Amino acid sequence: MPGPLLDTLKGFCQPVPPVWLMRQAGRYLPEYRELRAEKGGFLELVYDSEAAAEVTVQPIRRFGFDGAILFSDILIVPHAMGQGLEFMAGEGPKLSPTLIEVELDSFTPDHDRFEPVYETVRRTRGMIDDSVTMLGFAGSPWTVATYMIAGEGSKDQGPARLLAYRDPARLQAIIDRIVATSVQYLRGQIDAGAEAVQLFDSWAGSLAPDEFERWVIAPNAAITAELKASHPDTPVIGFPKGAGAKLPAYARETGVDAIGMDETLDPAWVHASLPAGMPVQGNLDPLLVEAGGPALPKRVRAIVDAFGDRPHVFNLGHGIGQHTPISHVEELLAALRG
Numbered sequence: 001m002p003g004p005l006l007d008t009l010k011g012f013c014q015p016v017p018p019v020w021l022m023r024q025a026g027r028y029l030p031e032y033r034e035l036r037a038e039k040g041g042f043l044e045l046v047y048d049s050e051a052a053a054e055v056t057v058q059p060i061r062r063f064g065f066d067g068a069i070l071f072s073d074i075l076i077v078p079h080a081m082g083q084g085l086e087f088m089a090g091e092g093p094k095l096s097p098t099l100i101e102v103e104l105d106s107f108t109p110d111h112d113r114f115e116p117v118y119e120t121v122r123r124t125r126g127m128i129d130d131s132v133t134m135l136g137f138a139g140s141p142w143t144v145a146t147y148m149i150a151g152e153g154s155k156d157q158g159p160a161r162l163l164a165y166r167d168p169a170r171l172q173a174i175i176d177r178i179v180a181t182s183v184q185y186l187r188g189q190i191d192a193g194a195e196a197v198q199l200f201d202s203w204a205g206s207l208a209p210d211e212f213e214r215w216v217i218a219p220n221a222a223i224t225a226e227l228k229a230s231h232p233d234t235p236v237i238g239f240p241k242g243a244g245a246k247l248p249a250y251a252r253e254t255g256v257d258a259i260g261m262d263e264t265l266d267p268a269w270v271h272a273s274l275p276a277g278m279p280v281q282g283n284l285d286p287l288l289v290e291a292g293g294p295a296l297p298k299r300v301r302a303i304v305d306a307f308g309d310r311p312h313v314f315n316l317g318h319g320i321g322q323h324t325p326i327s328h329v330e331e332l333l334a335a336l337r338g
């Protein structure tokens, strides 16, 4: 029996929109912080399937979300491609050497790194009810490339954008390799039990229109086409954060089944601009959840009302912040579910 989230992604409206939150497993949860401290670090957690499955299930137990998102990271793909990866406490990720310093061909891929992640999916599937949808994910090639090139999160993705202008053939070769590795990774997640997958393009918003076509739309379309060829019934959610006015082109041209919306988009505009019946997800500002107050339930209702009879998965416009009070998540759910 598919649950309400999977049904919605397949185009069927529900009386109450199903809900999950990006980064729902993470530092705002005391039970997560405890397990992370015990395991010693973030990567240790990700590659320990038993612990990662436990972290995946924590927010389902606490809040009864309709979807469980695999606990992993978009940077596991560069790691499997052979790039060094570290997460330092209090800092972001560090990848080394960077693709400014060396050529991609100097890396030795190790796709066995994906095995514990597939095992996390299998274990999680065995721990949650059938009605809870198991979600897999990968970063989109442009976003993953920005980290592989700069070696860390970069404010305006400058190093990758410069490479796009200076040596597009080299960036294309990097993107093509990320596409191929991500397809393999997502197929492995689906075969292990993921029922839908999301492509996170967190830095889609930094590109000019022609660059957006080449580095966002084309690679997301390539991944989606490959997945549809092998797994036609598994919905793909595309989340091109910051796409703005380019969102309808992304929705029409990539072949994704559902669209993730960041908080800057007006839901009425999205509803009027996307193909009729195409499922949507997201839009609530994570900082409004952190702030709380009477504006929160009002905004929850306004987003739900804006989509009328369009299939809608309730979610945030980006990941939940680590300082978000648990009680505010409960207020969000009360406003949504009544």
Ligand SMILES: Cc1c2[nH]c(c1CCC(=O)O)Cc1[nH]c(c(CCC(=O)O)c1C)Cc1[nH]c(c(CCC(=O)O)c1C)Cc1[nH]c(c(CCC(=O)O)c1C)C2
Binding pocket: 021, 022, 023, 024, 025, 026, 027, 036, 042, 069, 070, 071, 072, 073, 074, 075, 087, 091, 092, 093, 137, 139, 152, 153, 154, 200, 202, 318, 319
């Ligand atoms: C909880 C967590 C994650 N990654 C990182 C953390 C914090 C680690 C910690 O300190 O405990 C480091 C971690 N991993 C990354 C970052 C951002 C680095 C930066 O640019 O500053 C950090 C701090 C890279 C990353 N990682 C991810 C993205 C795309 C979405 C987004 O934009 O937020 C990105 C850009 C995806 C991601 N990341 C994660 C998930 C798991 C499932 C869930 O949603 O609960 C997912 C889907 C998990």
